Amino acid sequence: MEIIVASTIAVLTAGGVYLLLRLRTFPVILGLALLSYAVNVFLFASGRLAIDQSPILSRYGEATYTDPLPQALVLTAIVISFGMTAVLVMIGLGAYLEAESDKIDIAPDAEDTEKDAQA
Amino acid sequence: MMHWIILPVFLPAILAPLIAFVMRYDIVLARSASVAGTVMLLAIALGLTGVAADGTTHVYRLGDWPAPFGIVLVLDRLSALMVLLTAALALIVLIHAIATGWDARGRHFHALFQFQLMGICGAFLTGDIFNLFVFFEVLLIASYGLMIHSGGRERMRAGLQYVVMNLAGSTLFLFALGTLYASTGTLNIADLAARIPEIPAEEAALVRVAAILLMIVFAVKAALFPVQFWLPATYANAPAPVAALFAIMTKVGAYAILRVHTTAFGPGSPGTEDLASTWLFPAAIVTIAVGAFGVLGAKRLMPLIAFSVVGSMGTLLVAVAAFSPNATSAALYYMVHSTFAAACLFLIADLVITRRSADTLIPMPSTVQNGLFAALFFAAAIAMAGMPPLSGFLGKLLVLDALRAPGSMGWAWSAILVGSLLTIVGFARAGSVVFWKSTSVPGPLPVPDRITVEEEEQPMTANALQVAPTMMVIAILAVLAVFAGPVSAYLEQTSAQLFDRAGYIAAVLDTDEEG
Numbered sequence: 306m307e308i309i310v311a312s313t314i315a316v317l318t319a320g321g322v323y324l325l326l327r328l329r330t331f332p333v334i335l336g337l338a339l340l341s342y343a344v345n346v347f348l349f350a351s352g353r354l355a356i357d358q359s360p361i362l363s364r365y366g367e368a369t370y371t372d373p374l375p376q377a378l379v380l381t382a383i384v385i386s387f388g389m390t391a392v393l394v395m396i397g398l399g400a401y402l403e404a405e406s407d408k409i410d411i412a413p414d415a416e417d418t419e420k421d422a423q424a
Numbered sequence: 425m426m427h428w429i430i431l432p433v434f435l436p437a438i439l440a441p442l443i444a445f446v447m448r449y450d451i452v453l454a455r456s457a458s459v460a461g462t463v464m465l466l467a468i469a470l471g472l473t474g475v476a477a478d479g480t481t482h483v484y485r486l487g488d489w490p491a492p493f494g495i496v497l498v499l500d501r502l503s504a505l506m507v508l509l510t511a512a513l514a515l516i517v518l519i520h521a522i523a524t525g526w527d528a529r530g531r532h533f534h535a536l537f538q539f540q541l542m543g544i545c546g547a548f549l550t551g552d553i554f555n556l557f558v559f560f561e562v563l564l565i566a567s568y569g570l571m572i573h574s575g576g577r578e579r580m581r582a583g584l585q586y587v588v589m590n591l592a593g594s595t596l597f598l599f600a601l602g603t604l605y606a607s608t609g610t611l612n613i614a615d616l617a618a619r620i621p622e623i624p625a626e627e628a629a630l631v632r633v634a635a636i637l638l639m640i641v642f643a644v645k646a647a648l649f650p651v652q653f654w655l656p657a658t659y660a661n662a663p664a665p666v667a668a669l670f671a672i673m674t675k676v677g678a679y680a681i682l683r684v685h686t687t688a689f690g691p692g693s694p695g696t697e698d699l700a701s702t703w704l705f706p707a708a709i710v711t712i713a714v715g716a717f718g719v720l721g722a723k724r725l726m727p728l729i730a731f732s733v734v735g736s737m738g739t740l741l742v743a744v745a746a747f748s749p750n751a752t753s754a755a756l757y758y759m760v761h762s763t764f765a766a767a768c769l770f771l772i773a774d775l776v777i778t779r780r781s782a783d784t785l786i787p788m789p790s791t792v793q794n795g796l797f798a799a800l801f802f803a804a805a806i807a808m809a810g811m812p813p814l815s816g817f818l819g820k821l822l823v824l825d826a827l828r829a830p831g832s833m834g835w836a837w838s839a840i841l842v843g844s845l846l847t848i849v850g851f852a853r854a855g856s857v858v859f860w861k862s863t864s865v866p867g868p869l870p871v872p873d874r875i876t877v878e879e880e881e882q883p884m885t886a887n888a889l890q891v892a893p894t895m896m897v898i899a900i901l902a903v904l905a906v907f908a909g910p911v912s913a914y915l916e917q918t919s920a921q922l923f924d925r926a927g928y929i930a931a932v933l934d935t936d937e938e939g
Contacts, residue, residue: 381554389594396580
């Protein structure tokens with residue numbers, strides 16, 4: 306199971322980083338979403354991988370349990386990344402409508418070229 | 425347990441939704457609520473500083489859960505100082521934004537402003553790294569809104585870039601936290617400080633990875649080379665009062681490095697103690713150089729100031745990188761100074777730019793009150809570049825004096841001194857072009873046939889309220905210089921407390937003691 310989880314995180318992260326480096330709004334949003342999936346799985350695995358174990362101490366059963374804290378952390382991280390993605394979509398849309406370009410990097414002399422184009 | 429500690433977080437958190445939902449159509453009401461809230465925050469911060477001044481570490485356990493299991497807020501001299509700095513800066517920036525009408529140029533300025541304060545104060549007070557992440561997100565999401573306040577093409581694009589940069593940083597933060605939790609089993613800073621020294625150097629690989637990842641995350645916030653590139657574009661395109669408030673945001677990164685890498689990973693942890701200083705020091709040196717060359721080469725006023733912020737962060741982090749009590753107290757003095765100096769420059773730039781057609785550094789017809797603005801800019805530039813008599817000179821002197829270790833002295837001294845010289849040249853050039861050469865450019869001739877009475881009735885002179893915040897900051901800088909002795913004595917105690925690792929651990933983890 307470790308190899309599956311590890312390679313999942315690796316593939317998601319690699320895809321996320323690749324999309325992030327495309328520097329256009331839509332791929333970047335997808336890339337950040339992939340990265341946040343990767344980090345969620347990663348956080349989940351940071352409490353050690355365990356199957357069929359409850360996250361609380363059982364009064365009747367055995368004393369084994371899986372660490373509940375990473376699950377709480379993941380929940381927080383999911384909520385935050387969800388909200389952030391929504392904000393990013395809105396700002397990306399706003400920037401696209403204002404600038405009529407979905408490129409994320411700003412050319413160093415954006416204004417100069419603009420003035421040249423007008424002249 | 426003293427409940428005052430939660431108030432710097434609680435007050436803005438309550439006020440912001442109230443302003444957003446109840447007062448959204450009434451700008452006067454929103455302004456008064458926002459100012460009243462910020463004044464109260466300043467009063468609370470003063471009270472907390474008084475409480476923390478006796479040197480005890482006060483702990484606020486949320487829900488009264490004992491420390492490693494529940495979330496704690498920790499108030500010591502350093503966090504009290506940072507909250508006070510935030511509150512003072514916020515009040516000044518808020519008055520400026522109201523006086524110049526920036527807050528009415530878009531929606532929800534005051535609500536976002538209060539959320540921003542909540543995040544910043546929370547980040548300074550928390551004693552838990554995951555909670556630090558949450559407060560980082562709170563302050564970032566508010567800063568996204570503030571950054572694109574009042575819109576505009578370049579601002580939206582710069583804002584998008586800023587958001588993407590910080591979201592990538594947040595993801596990295598989570599990776600760091602996961603690694604740290606996997607290797608130590610805790611995210612409480614005091615608990616980390618207790619456990620990491622027990623890890624022998626040869627088994628500390630994962631903790632080292634986590635420490636470096638965390639440092640990269642904080643370096644993004646603190647605009648440290650090589651992740652400083654977002655800052656000039658962001659600050660230069662943000663609304664000027666927002667940029668002035670953002671002066672504290674870079675300090676959040678520096679504070680986090682100080683807190684986490686001193687207390688948890690710092691001196692005394694065999695696995696990680698050499699890491700931070702090894703990487704931080706050269707990065708900070710390059711940051712100074714980037715800032716200085718940026719100031720020298722900037723074509724517009726706002727990027728010029730933004731690059732001077734980068735340079736000041738470099739100077740600050742050179743002192744932080746020494747990780748010694750002596751250098752840290754110098755760093756803290758410089759931190760207080762550079763926050764106000766950067767904010768002051770942005771506020772003046774706002775006053776000037778709104779009266780010019782653009783902020784490009786070319787001679788244009790001089791504005792009204794040219795002399796006044798020139799004097800203010802001169803004072804702020806002196807402070808930022810580190811010339812006497814304002815506090816920048818003393819700040820840099822303290823930093824230089826603290827960095828006498830044989831290996832680092834040559835690099836640090838030459839970087840700071842040459843960087844200061846370049847900054848002075850850059851500011852002198854900007855000031856002479858904007859204020860001095862402008863006087864020789866003839867103004868636009870009055871058009872004789874059309875009498876535009878309406879326009880002539882608005883000579884755009886800055887009224888007293890618009891200039892007051894800027895003068896207030898310069899006064900603070902002067903006071904900081906005059907009382908440098910008592911202030912730096914207090915800051916020495918602050919950094920001594922920061923390096924008192926055992927005291928911090930005992931105060932946070934000891935449940936018997938009534939904090």
